[in-house]
Amino acid sequence: MRVISGKARGLKLNAPKDDNVRPTTDRVKESLFNIINSYIIDSEVLDLFAGTGSLGIECLSRNAKSCVFVDINNTSLDIVKSNIKKAKVEKESTVLKLDFKSAINKLKPKKFDIIFMDPPYYENLFIECLEEISKSNILKQEGIIVVEHDTKELLEDNVGNLIKTKSKKYGNTTLTFYELEE
Numbered sequence: 001m002r003v004i005s006g007k008a009r010g011l012k013l014n015a016p017k018d019d020n021v022r023p024t025t026d027r028v029k030e031s032l033f034n035i036i037n038s039y040i041i042d043s044e045v046l047d048l049f050a051g052t053g054s055l056g057i058e059c060l061s062r063n064a065k066s067c068v069f070v071d072i073n074n075t076s077l078d079i080v081k082s083n084i085k086k087a088k089v090e091k092e093s094t095v096l097k098l099d100f101k102s103a104i105n106k107l108k109p110k111k112f113d114i115i116f117m118d119p120p121y122y123e124n125l126f127i128e129c130l131e132e133i134s135k136s137n138i139l140k141q142e143g144i145i146v147v148e149h150d151t152k153e154l155l156e157d158n159v160g161n162l163i164k165t166k167s168k169k170y171g172n173t174t175l176t177f178y179e180l181e182e
Contacts, residue, residue, distance in 0.1 A: 001054055004030055006061030008087040013054055014079050024054055024118070024148060028170045032146065033058060035168070035177070036114065039144055040064050043113035046138070048100050048129065053080035055116045055146075060089040064114075068094045070103040100129050104136045111140045118148040126155055130178065134160025145178040 003011040004026065024032070032055075033040075040059050045067040047056035056067035067089075069080050077097055084093045096103050100119070115133060119125035126149060133139060145162065147155060151174045157164045162178040 001052065002026060003054075003058055003061045003087065004033060006058070006063065008057065008061040008089070011061075011087055013052060013057065013083045013086065015052060016075065016079060025170075025173070028148070028173050028175065029054065029058065031168065031170060032175055033062070035175075036144060036146065037062075039114050044111070044140075046070070046107070046112040046115045048103065048115065048117050049119045050080050050095075051076050051118060053083045055118070056093070057083055057087045057089060059114065060092050061087065064092070066092045066094070068096060068103075068107065068112075070096045070098055070100065072097065072099050100125070101132055104132045104138060107138055108136050109138075111138055111143070113140050113143045115139060115143070115145045116148075117145060121150045121153070126153065127159060130156075130159040130162055134162050139180055141180060143179070147176045147178065149174055149176065 001013045001015050040062045043064045045059045045064050047069045050069040050071045053069050056069050071077050151172050155176050161181050163181045165177045165179050167176045
């Protein structure tokens with residue numbers, strides 16, 4: 001697992017020693033960042049269920065303004081913090097040990113350009129999390145939500161004021177994108 005582009009390009013990030021966290025593979029991450037590249041510069045990013053922090057760190061490496069990393073797991077948070085330090089993006093980073101609902105409520109009225117959502121598979125948190133984001137109004141009008149999930153899981157076309165704009169499959173992993181309805 002490495003940073004693909006930007007000022008930290010090629011940096012090898014720390015990964016978990018067990019299977020409790022599924023880091024986004026380099027192949028999926030590269031495809032994802034080709035899709036969202038135009039959103040990144042000067043963006044404010046929220047990395048929910050941060051895991052290793054790889055997605056938020058990639059954004060910071062590509063000149064995002066800031067990233068809030070959220071996770072409830074102590075081991076994940078330790079990895080996120082070590083990766084932030086390794087990538088030298090401490091000033092632009094905030095790390096919160098909270099569940100997603102508490103984090104979203106704490107972050108209001110802040111708004112984000114990019115929200116990454118990669119909850120534990122098979123815990124049915126996708127729709128609940130999207131509903132919280134919709135209700136909280138933390139996505140900027142021109143912002144985007146990226147949901148990483150198992151290809152077997154089908155996500156709703158509309159959740160609150162969010163509309164699915166596309167899905168891309170990469171083997172067992174699917175990236176589904178949401179934006180605010182116009």
